[in-house]
Amino acid sequence: MSSDLGWVPPGVDTTVPSPARVYDYWLGGGHNFAPDRALGEKILQIMPGVRDAARLNRSFLRRAAVHVAERGVRQFLDIGSGIPTVGNLHEIVRAEAPGCRVVYVDRDPVAVAHSELILAGDHDTAVVQADLRDLDQIFGAAGRLIDFDRPVGLFMLLVLHFVPDEWDPAAIVGQYRDRLAPGSFLALTHASAEAKPSGMDEAVRTYNVRSSANQAFPRTHDDVLAFFDGFDLLEPGLVGCPSWRPEGEGDFAANPAINEVPFAGVAVKP
Secondary structure, eight states: OOSOOTTSOTTOOTTSOOHHHHHHHHTTOSOOOHHHHHHHHHHHHHOTTHHHHHHHHHHHHHHHHHHHHHTTOOEEEEETOOSOOSSOHHHHHHHHSTTOEEEEEESOHHHHHHHHHHHTTOTTEEEEEOOTTOHHHHHHHHTTTOOTTSOOEEEEESOGGGSOGGGOHHHHHHHHHHHSOTTOEEEEEEEBSSOOOTTHHHHHHHHHHHOTTSOOOOBOHHHHHGGGTTSEEOTTOSEEGGGSSOOSGGGSOSSTTGGGSEEEEEEEOO
């Protein structure tokens, strides 16, 4: 990426890795710093398939977004949206239905700064800097663009495994559910504690040591399933990421164990 850091928001510590920037690096993006790349490379050495896992999540985003748009939803809220890369949510849904409105939410100021640059002049998108627990702030800001009396596509991809148990992530998702209109959708991915590709446990430990402010908490299938309480889970249920309505062999990783690393599911609020 460019060595010009004039766009970086004041107060951002570029010496500390962030999940959004490490993920951007794995996807081949340019919105990351040397510490992000160093941590990303270290984890790749331990668990070479992690880049494939990131790609599988991105592919699921596209399939889920298309499905929700095909079901008539025209407004979307993306929590933990990260740093924009090719194939953003607003681009995907607008290819299906022009005029869709999308609000991106992330607590990382660098992710927000890049989103603001990319979305400048786009009056049907917005970005909000907030912790996912700050529902009043998020819904208040998003309400300028989204009508929450109508169905919304809520996306929470690879974000809840950064939420510790003491925050009660299932209850947090329930608070979002309660604010959404019937007919709204939840699309969610989460790192699995049950998938055991070579190096995964060590990769998680290394990440947590090197990124102490953003600990990762992989969870079991039953734990993640609880996030869908109050929603009707669509077929095929909560599955390995590429197994959610795949469109071809390209939606799978060559290593079968990697295919089970992120859980994925889509559900609708009755």
